[in-house]
Amino acid sequence: MTSSVFKRCSGNPMLTPAQVQPHRPDFEVIGVFNAGTAWYQGEIILLLRVAERPVGWEGGDTRIPIFDTETNKLQIKVIDRTDGTYEFSDTRAIRLKSDSPGTFRYLTSFSYLRIARSRDGRHFTVDPNPFLFPNTPFETFGIEDPRVTQIGDTYYITYSAVSPAGVGVGLAITKDFVNVQRQGLILPPENKDVVILPEKIQGKYYILHRPIGKSIGLPEVWIAESDNLFSWGNHRLLFGLREGKWDDGRIGAGAVPIKTKEGWLELYHGASKRNRYCMGAILLDLEEPWKVLARSEHPILEPEAPYEVDGFFGNVVFSCGVIVQDDEVTMYYGVADTSMACATASLKDILSCLS
Amino acid sequence: MTSSVFKRCSGNPMLTPAQVQPHRPDFEVIGVFNAGTAWYQGEIILLLRVAERPVGWEGGDTRIPIFDTETNKLQIKVIDRTDGTYEFSDTRAIRLKSDSPGTFRYLTSFSYLRIARSRDGRHFTVDPNPFLFPNTPFETFGIEDPRVTQIGDTYYITYSAVSPAGVGVGLAITKDFVNVQRQGLILPPENKDVVILPEKIQGKYYILHRPIGKSIGLPEVWIAESDNLFSWGNHRLLFGLREGKWDDGRIGAGAVPIKTKEGWLELYHGASKRNRYCMGAILLDLEEPWKVLARSEHPILEPEAPYEVDGFFGNVVFSCGVIVQDDEVTMYYGVADTSMACATASLKDILSCLS
Numbered sequence: 001m002t003s004s005v006f007k008r009c010s011g012n013p014m015l016t017p018a019q020v021q022p023h024r025p026d027f028e029v030i031g032v033f034n035a036g037t038a039w040y041q042g043e044i045i046l047l048l049r050v051a052e053r054p055v056g057w058e059g060g061d062t063r064i065p066i067f068d069t070e071t072n073k074l075q076i077k078v079i080d081r082t083d084g085t086y087e088f089s090d091t092r093a094i095r096l097k098s099d100s101p102g103t104f105r106y107l108t109s110f111s112y113l114r115i116a117r118s119r120d121g122r123h124f125t126v127d128p129n130p131f132l133f134p135n136t137p138f139e140t141f142g143i144e145d146p147r148v149t150q151i152g153d154t155y156y157i158t159y160s161a162v163s164p165a166g167v168g169v170g171l172a173i174t175k176d177f178v179n180v181q182r183q184g185l186i187l188p189p190e191n192k193d194v195v196i197l198p199e200k201i202q203g204k205y206y207i208l209h210r211p212i213g214k215s216i217g218l219p220e221v222w223i224a225e226s227d228n229l230f231s232w233g234n235h236r237l238l239f240g241l242r243e244g245k246w247d248d249g250r251i252g253a254g255a256v257p258i259k260t261k262e263g264w265l266e267l268y269h270g271a272s273k274r275n276r277y278c279m280g281a282i283l284l285d286l287e288e289p290w291k292v293l294a295r296s297e298h299p300i301l302e303p304e305a306p307y308e309v310d311g312f313f314g315n316v317v318f319s320c321g322v323i324v325q326d327d328e329v330t331m332y333y334g335v336a337d338t339s340m341a342c343a344t345a346s347l348k349d350i351l352s353c354l355s
Numbered sequence: 356m357t358s359s360v361f362k363r364c365s366g367n368p369m370l371t372p373a374q375v376q377p378h379r380p381d382f383e384v385i386g387v388f389n390a391g392t393a394w395y396q397g398e399i400i401l402l403l404r405v406a407e408r409p410v411g412w413e414g415g416d417t418r419i420p421i422f423d424t425e426t427n428k429l430q431i432k433v434i435d436r437t438d439g440t441y442e443f444s445d446t447r448a449i450r451l452k453s454d455s456p457g458t459f460r461y462l463t464s465f466s467y468l469r470i471a472r473s474r475d476g477r478h479f480t481v482d483p484n485p486f487l488f489p490n491t492p493f494e495t496f497g498i499e500d501p502r503v504t505q506i507g508d509t510y511y512i513t514y515s516a517v518s519p520a521g522v523g524v525g526l527a528i529t530k531d532f533v534n535v536q537r538q539g540l541i542l543p544p545e546n547k548d549v550v551i552l553p554e555k556i557q558g559k560y561y562i563l564h565r566p567i568g569k570s571i572g573l574p575e576v577w578i579a580e581s582d583n584l585f586s587w588g589n590h591r592l593l594f595g596l597r598e599g600k601w602d603d604g605r606i607g608a609g610a611v612p613i614k615t616k617e618g619w620l621e622l623y624h625g626a627s628k629r630n631r632y633c634m635g636a637i638l639l640d641l642e643e644p645w646k647v648l649a650r651s652e653h654p655i656l657e658p659e660a661p662y663e664v665d666g667f668f669g670n671v672v673f674s675c676g677v678i679v680q681d682d683e684v685t686m687y688y689g690v691a692d693t694s695m696a697c698a699t700a701s702l703k704d705i706l707s708c709l710s
Contacts, residue, residue: 001559035502056411100455100456101455101459102455102569102570103569103571104570104571105571119419137592138592162571164571164572165572165573165575165592166566166568166571166572167568167570167571167572168590172422183588183589184587184588184589184590184591185589185590185591186588186589186590187543187590188542188546188564188566188577188579188590189566189568189571189572190545190566190567190568190569190570190571190572191543197643211521211543211544211545212544212566212568212569212570213522213544213545213567213569214457214458214545214566214567214568214569215457215458215459215519215522215545216458216460216517216519216522216544216545217519217520217521217522217544218520220520222543224543225586226586226679227582227583227586229584229588230588230589231580231581231582231583231587232586232587232588233538233539233540233541233585233586233587233590234538234539234540234541234585234586235523235539235540235541235542235543236539236540237492237520318455330511349454
């Protein structure tokens with residue numbers, strides 16, 4: 001494999017769908033990926049995105065789970081795969097053939113958040129029940145890609161809330177990873193890949209986010225500020241695509257930024273125009289985080305291992321969180337929209353590959 | 356014409372491009388429309404959207420004004436109209452033929468804000484110079500469709516900030532309609548049609564906005580809340596399209612909501628799928644403005660007069676502001692993306708057509 005700043009952990013993939021029980025017996029787990037991370041009471045927490053679908057999905061019908069806010073239950077919508085109206089070429093989503101590229105009508109699986117706990121950061125025990133399960137009008141298609149920021153004794157969880165109304169950004173808070181309170185949508189559609197910086201800087205909180213509009217604009221990373229973590233303003237474009245490079249298709253924040261002497265170190269994902277998702281790094285000014293100081297020319301990790309190349313949606317490494325111990329960064333990352341893996345690097349080595 | 360709640364003023368169109376000098380002699384004014392409104396020192400202010408383009412645009416080239424943030428000047432981009440790469444069917448915007456429908460690469464004109472003043476609300480004097488002219492990276496394609504909310508002695512102006520980064524929502528404030536201070540983007544792309552309610556309700560400010568995402572979701576009206584008018588959170592879908600009706604294509608807030616005994620009266624625009632823009636009315640709960648109490652079944656004004664039907668972009672009535680005196684509402688509105696007109700109705704009559 002290409003020499004990479006990050007070294008893969010020996011037990012990869014660390015957590016696979018086969019190791020996770022579905023939330024009900026007539027469903028199957030098809031993805032355990034894109035987990036947020038936290039330290040809590042001496043344990044490492046992975047806040048997993050678990051994707052499920054009804055058993056028997058492989059038949060002639062596509063069965064789509066949708067949360068129904070009137071009955072507070074999952075309803076199954078059945079779409080005949082021979083119905084010429086629909087387009088099934090993307091394993092993740094279903095379009096109408098008449099729709100524009102890049103749009104979708106339904107997702108093919110249903111995601112929610114679930115906790116896994118570990119003492120050593122390698123062997124995880126998955127909680128038997130969901131931690132955050134869709135139950136609002138903005139989550140009827142699912143909850144995806146959490147990031148966790150600890151501020152004091154409170155953990156702030158951002159996530160993608162997906163529904164026919166759009167893909168918005170939900171915020172939920174917990175102090176114990178048992179009880180959790182939703183705080184509504186902190187950013188309207190369409191937005192995702194949101195990380196909150198872990199402390200106030202000159203009196204303001206900062207957030208990185210990735211809006212994407214219909215009529216003009218690219219999937220790039222923005223920064224905004226807040227007094228209170230719930231309301232956000234002063235939105236500014238922070239960093240963009242790089243034409244002809246590995247991150248010229250779409251980018252988004254990955255892990256919660258790491259505070260270093262040199263600046264805020266953000267590990268972000270970048271995809272090429274052909275949807276190959278790599279991880280890169282960027283350094284933001286400590287006191288003025290809307291200023292970019294340096295950026296990795298090459299990926300710090302790219303999909304090369306078999307479990308990264310093949311899967312539900314292949315050629316993807318996608319991190320939503322790291323654990324830092326002294327100089328060592330353990331990056332937890334989703335692979336091929338299927339499983340979880342991890343890789344380690346020293347802070348020093350990551351910083352030295354920025355230019 | 357169809358009987359309508361609103362009666363057109365006799366001097367319509369009230370203000371046309373021929374009555375406005377361009378901001379420099381090699382440009383021409385092609386639109387004076389979609390004005391926000393305010394009372395200031397006994398005068399009625401129209402905050403006009405003025406659209407200009409370089410003289411000679413009708414030739415073989417399309418000349419596109421773009422604000423350049425490096426030189427702080429307008430640069431003219433020239434596109435050969437015989438270049439088969441581009442698509443010119445929309446008078447307002449230029450696409451690549453390979454782009455998806457509903458997207459654009461350039462606008463065909465360049466908009467900024469300019470003030471007109473009147474004692475009687477019918478005869479306006481246009482200021483000789485621009486009031487708010489693009490000068491940030493988010494405004495390089497122009498500033499559009501202002502709404503003005505007075506809170507105390509301060510006027511809060513929301514506007515569409517258009518650039519290759521997207522269509523975001525800018526906020527600027529003034530106390531005298533001479534000096535004006537930008538407050539950055541209060542909502543990220545893609546969003547427009549933003550009105551701030553004129554007072555706190557149970558300790559919070561409220562805003563109506565119209566996000567539109569790339570992958571899923573419709574152009575519908577949302578509500579959000581704030582402690583300070585600069586940062587916004589708790590985004591919720593407020594009201595949507597109505598299939599088969601006049602407002603089944605796209606909707607957006609129009610005038611700043613009017614406080615009545617029955618509730619907050621919002622005059623909004625709704626377009627059909629064929630892009631015919633009408634005005635309608637909706638009533639929101641006084642204490643819980645995220646609750647819709649009633650909505651007009653039919654338009655309260657629809658494009659029927661010749662100056663509404665024909666123009667730069669025809670079949671459009673589009674209001675960004677009203678002036679209320681006792682029971683009478685004077686609605687100022689842009690017609691055909693070309694000129695300004697006005698129409699009057701009693702509050703009582705507007706409220707009585709809601710169901």
